[in-house]
Amino acid sequence: MNKGYVLNGRYEIIDRLGEGGMADVYLAEDLILKRKVAVKLLRLDFRDNPQAKKRFQHEAMAATQLDNPHIVGIFDVDEVEGMQYLVMEYIDGEDLKKYINDHFPIPYAEVVNIMEQICSAVSEAHRHNIIHRDLKPQNILVNKNGYIKITDFGISRAGTEDTMTQTRSIIGSIHYLSPEQIKGQMATQQSDIYSLGIILYELLTGKVPFTGDTAVSIAIKHSQQAIPSVRDFDPRIPQAMENVVLKATTKDPKDRYANVDQLADDLNTSLDRSRANEPRFVIPEHHTDPNEETRVMPFPPLSDAAAAKNDTNKRDESVGTIKKDKTPKKATNKKKKRRRIIIASVLALLVLLITFIMVVTASGRTRVPVITGTTESEATQKLQSASLQVGKVRYHSSDKIDRNRIISSSPTENTKVKKNTKVALVVSSGPRKVRVGNYVGQNYNLVKQRLQQEGFKIRKRNAPSGTFKAGRILQQDFRSGSKLTPTKHTLTFVVSTGVKQITLKDLTGMTKAQVVNYANKEEINPTFDYVYSNDQPKGKVVRQSPGANEIIQQGGNVAVWLSRGPKSSQKDALKSFNVRVTIPYFDAKSDATSSSEPLAGNDSGTAPTNSDDSSEATQTSGSSENVVFIYLKDHDHDFDTIYKQMVITKDTTVMLPFKLTKNEVGRYKIVRDGKTILRDNNVTQDSQ
Template sequence: MDATQVDPLVGQVLDGRYRVESRVARGGMATVYVGRDLKLDRIIALKVMHQHLAQDEEFVRRFIGEAKAAAALSHPNVVAVYDQRVDGAYVYLTMEYLPGRTLRDLLNERGRLPVEVAVNIMKPVLAALGAAHRAGVVHRDVKPENVLLTTDGQVKVADFGLARAETDNKQTKTGVIIGTVAYMAPEQVIAGRSDVRSDVYAAGVLLFELLTGRQPHEGDSPLTVAYKHVNDTVPLPSSLVPGIPPRLDAVVTAATSRDADSRPGDANHFYALLTDPSLAVPAPAPQQERPHNATAVLHNPAPGGRESHTGILPPVHYDTGPSGGDQVLLLDRIMHFVTGRFVLVTLGVIASMVIGWATWYQVSGQYDHVPKIIGVPKGEAINTLNDQGISFKLGKADYSDGQGVEKGDVAAVDPGVGTKVKPGEAITLVISLGRRPKEIPNVANSSVEEAKDRLGKAGFTKFDVTYAPSDSIPKDKVIKTDPKAGKDASPDETIKIVVSNGVAMPNVVGRLKDDANGWLGTFNLRLNIQFTEGEDRGKRANEVLSQTPPPGTPLKQGDTVTLVINKENCFLGQFNPPWCSNNANNPDDDDSVDDQGNKRIPRVVGRPVAEAQQRLQQRGFNVVIQHSDGGAGSGTVQRSDPAEGNRVPQGTTITLWD
């Protein structure tokens, strides 16, 4: 009977949204299904955790945290995580569904790949890992089973960060470490810790396997393979497949160095070495084989492989699948000697192993070392400490002048970096407030470059230049800073420099002469305003008919402005315009309301402000007074907005400038 027919989850709808349609694979941590998002009507993949893990509150907590980190990754070569949910007994992820096969399927079918194909597959794999490393996410389980090859030719990496949840869970419960032994870096075997360089090691092993069709370290038991990762150097790919370029040999050797510090710093560096022939591949540090009495956790198997070596691991059954693979239990602190399965070694070797393990436990297992987190952002430092199981507390934040530490970074740690601390002993983090505040100098009326120079000499290095109009500060000169001159600010803060973009010529056409003249006089630019006379019987006397320069033209000190003013055109007779003084319909007397409910604004320019305000209010207008020079004002109306003589709705606010 087909597995999907007996799976109780198939056919169910999780959270009222995700319908489980069929089972794809079962792994060591979860079962993968094809499903449908009923809300968005799209096919998705569902990764449902095994029940024994879903019942573990600590595992669920870690799993959710890692799922959030994985979901934050957005990269074309990363399998997208859409959502993380808990529905009753089911803890699951919804992910991008990608029809295709895994890289393991391709290797099983074809064996080793041509150099060009291998490199072209590694490029997107490293690009995906590089994006994760930039975001502070470590994959921890790089292997062919987690590389997907889609039917349209894409290469995508799956299960970012999810291995950590299971690893942490096992460490908490049993004091051991989980990993896929064929791709496990030496530091994972020895200390159970991983970082981006562990991903680099696994990717180096993956590249070796693509080029040669086999894994670099093979053995008849997981213990044997783990021992080789710790003690043996990965061979050159060309030693197995002649014709592989020497540069690829060098790249694989650098990536799989047993010394983590000798590897490329992260997947981005690995990608650059693989794709840029101009970059020199660093030579790994000399790596000597461990002596038999070294304090290593894994000891050299005796000749004969599986038939005669000391067993640390009892036989364990592991599931296989997209997230499973050959996962192996390592570094169990309870030493197992299984009779009938392994040949006993000499008493001397046993004694050496016990002494070595005891020394390691006392020196390494009982203490942690404060990591290098000075200058690291607070959040990243806390993640590092959590990863290493080191307790911490936050001390009083302080300034960090002269340390090259920015605001929000770790400025100090007590005890210091490298110090040994016992498990549970809390270290103190001091977070930087940035550099100590300094007084901002006055840079008004200077050029932008002059302002930056003066601010730089005062200790400020971050600037944001913006522009604003000014009728008193010349164009391209600094108006002010924000925070303003005389205030204190940290040199880590950005200082806004506000620069004048000058004054633009307004549109005064349609205004009366005195109104336009008063408006231009508020700019404090000592403009040369000239008037010429024109005639338009349809316009009011003294109304501006045209202007030079046109609206929007930048103005500067002493510019000439020419206004054409309509001459007096009122005569005796009934055909005069309504605003003529000898006509009953002049603005001062016309208090009528037209069909649209509009009233005419009476003459106010040249009148005392109080009188003009009263006249406007009597006609039902609201009034706002503005002082042209920013001071107390002249007491006489210079202009109005809207201009006098216009018809506007009752209740309109009229601004008077004095």
């Protein structure tokens, strides 16, 4: 679709934002409301595909049910000239995958903030019984202010939905998919919680926990291998924060958090000092009940029939001699026979009389049917079918029974009553709802107290602000004027801490890692450069700007210069230059035999040859992205440390900065999925 095209006479295309598996996304101008929007258009090759059209429509239906500031809003759904499209809220920013690549390492407090916003959106979906099923950083958008929005509900489903394809195919992104989904089982809220745990892992480490040559190998790891420790990657991560990852990603859904709110609450306190000595989370063992083990049962007693037969035999044996010795008279036998006939006749009459009474009685009585949870009309039909009448109907609020459904009856269910009895009904008027307002700028403690009295749960996040005084509300995660159910909604407020002033300490003599740790703690942003120094050893801070004891605001920048060591002589003058490298993109769907790529150089400096480990014949299938690690060795960089991590979706050219003396030799290598695809071990000042 070309720039300037006006879709359906309303949406003027400005630019192309990106493309997905089935749809293209464009930036457009709403000519009526004068605002920028994102238009998602089903691709031409999928417009006759009923599955694709159904998924496209499902995304719109799912998203329009949800009202949360962290979920991308759907403004319009339509079809014109055979083109199906969605009009969505435009987010000026990037997806979380790119955000992680651009900003890693991310301060722990910011990780908590990002996850809380994601959890708020997922919790809202779960409250509407919608399981996302494809939570991943690529479906999470971050605007210029760090505000989170979740999108792409294309393969979400209702929690009660039962689909035939659910057990026959894997739906979702393999790097973030729960073990039960991989096994073809039905996705639940705990499946989304597993994906959230993987996203938290990636925020803390900058990578996904499992990679492999094929999607199957990754799936097996998710099903069978324990999640790697984030503290092995970064020992500074608090154990309480790692415990959130471990509990969210247990293999058995029953061992995970019961709901997303529990995960958010646990993560929100993971940086508290009170949890500093928390032990590592251990998955609870599922023991079998010892009483259910195989037991030897006692030998069974004789049955009643066998006992009676045994007793009769004994009596016959004991009286046998009497029968032989004594013969009964005929008159006595006739009297006994007559008496037996009379008794039998009386018993038969009694049985007939009791049966008649029961039939007559039953014909005038009935049983109140089970009607709890049914609609009023369904309850009326059931009562009439049972020969009963609807009595007085009254309404009562209920958090457990849906609106216009039966809470209880009087007489109660399964009670026997006379026919045509009137049965009184109590019908649910739905949960009690409270209208909420705009609290931005108000005192947080007063607002919290008022809303808690209404029954709401309140969650707080802190943020510095030069506009609002400390304790005033900066943001709220719900719309003003909406009616919310206190028992089902947790209200989140971002509260101003004021403009926090940071008095800088003297960084001189610190290592780069120590500076980063200090900056994360104080929430300031360091930048690094390198200089020669005779005063400080290589790798230690020489100077800083602003200087020690100067005051900056939280979030401010501080420039730090690290020592290269003493400068030896003029002939060893350091020279800066760039090496241009094009990283080839590997498409898993293309011919595997065409994926072997030449290296940029070799150890001897002769003509390039293919590396032994450069074959890409079995790359991860089904992925549209290549995760690439760049290692660089020069005067300032160590070859054992990752210089840069990036995600590419096409052939990408990068400029690698080198600083070398005349006698130094630099190196670089580029690794994709654990395999070196480009390498040069002979970079000198003459390589530019």
